[in-house]
Amino acid sequence: MFDRFNRKINYLRISVTDRCNLKCLYCITGDEIKYLPKEKILTFEQICDVVKVAAAYGISKFRITGGEPLVRHDIVKLVKMISDVKNVKDLSLTTNAVLLEKYAKPLAEAGLHRVNISLDTVDPEKFRHVTRGGDLKQVFAGIEAAKKYGLKPIKVNCVVKQNSDEPDAVAVKEYCLKNGLQPRFIKQMDLEEGVFGTVEGGSGGNCEKCNRLRLTCDGKIKPCLFSDIEFDIKTIGIEKALEFALKSKPEQGGRNLKNIFSNIGG
Numbered sequence: 001m002f003d004r005f006n007r008k009i010n011y012l013r014i015s016v017t018d019r020c021n022l023k024c025l026y027c028i029t030g031d032e033i034k035y036l037p038k039e040k041i042l043t044f045e046q047i048c049d050v051v052k053v054a055a056a057y058g059i060s061k062f063r064i065t066g067g068e069p070l071v072r073h074d075i076v077k078l079v080k081m082i083s084d085v086k087n088v089k090d091l092s093l094t095t096n097a098v099l100l101e102k103y104a105k106p107l108a109e110a111g112l113h114r115v116n117i118s119l120d121t122v123d124p125e126k127f128r129h130v131t132r133g134g135d136l137k138q139v140f141a142g143i144e145a146a147k148k149y150g151l152k153p154i155k156v157n158c159v160v161k162q163n164s165d166e167p168d169a170v171a172v173k174e175y176c177l178k179n180g181l182q183p184r185f186i187k188q189m190d191l192e193e194g195v196f197g198t199v200e201g202g203s204g205g206n207c208e209k210c211n212r213l214r215l216t217c218d219g220k221i222k223p224c225l226f227s228d229i230e231f232d233i234k235t236i237g238i239e240k241a242l243e244f245a246l247k248s249k250p251e252q253g254g255r256n257l258k259n260i261f262s263n264i265g266g
């Protein structure tokens with residue numbers, strides 16, 4: 001399907017939870033995190049209904065995000081349900097890899113194709129600081145497990161302040177090249193201020209070529225990350241929400257005063 005700017009829309013990013021097992025400084029900016037009540041979070045059946053309709057409309061690429069998707073209970077079952085949907089050609093998951101060592105094998109068996117891993121530094125102390133307590137060893141173990149069970153290509157999302165010449169980004173790039181991983185550098189974004197850039201080494205943030213829609217974990221279909229526009233599948237139904245999102249997709253991103261990164265999955 002194409003939007004009114006003749007961009008081919010074939011990609012749906014699905015946030016399955018607003019919870020996370022890390023608290024990255026640039027994602028969880030305040031001390032207090034207001035999570036959505038559990039009863040508002042979409043069920044697996046509701047998520048799969050959206051995937052079925054989206055796939056029938058021509059969307060073939062699906063990314064599972066969060067928060068941190070691996071903290072969602074029974075996530076392997078959801079991956080299996082989505083991978084069984086006709087026309088799901090590319091099924092990937094974005095994770096901080098803290099739980100990936102445990103889940104890589106069952107996810108691969110359930111039909112997951114590949115993973116994107118969030119990693120901003122390979123310095124254990126800096127990692128612990130940026131994530132407010134994370135253990136880098138768990139991430140490295142998760143990456144090894146993803147390699148072992150064929151969740152490839154493994155792309156690494158590294159958040160930078162300005163660009164990939166920053167010391168931590170250079171070290172992440174070296175680590176990626178040594179381990180056969182694909183690094184991408186994402187300039188720190190600000191939803192409220194509408195600050196974002198094109199992903200270095202990837203396709204995100206390039207509005208002219210934007211191919212994506214988003215499903216929030218509480219059932220809103222959003223045509224753009226940097227916009228307040230959203231349509232609730234629970235009130236107008238999936239088909240209408242998808243159609244309205246496609247029709248109202250902005251030419252380029254502006255500001256988003258409605259969401260926080262932890263409930264929209266970037």
Ligand code: SF4
Nearest residue numbers: 205207210224225253
């Ligand atoms: S800001 Fe919006 S239009 Fe631009 S790339 Fe992101 S989602 Fe697409």
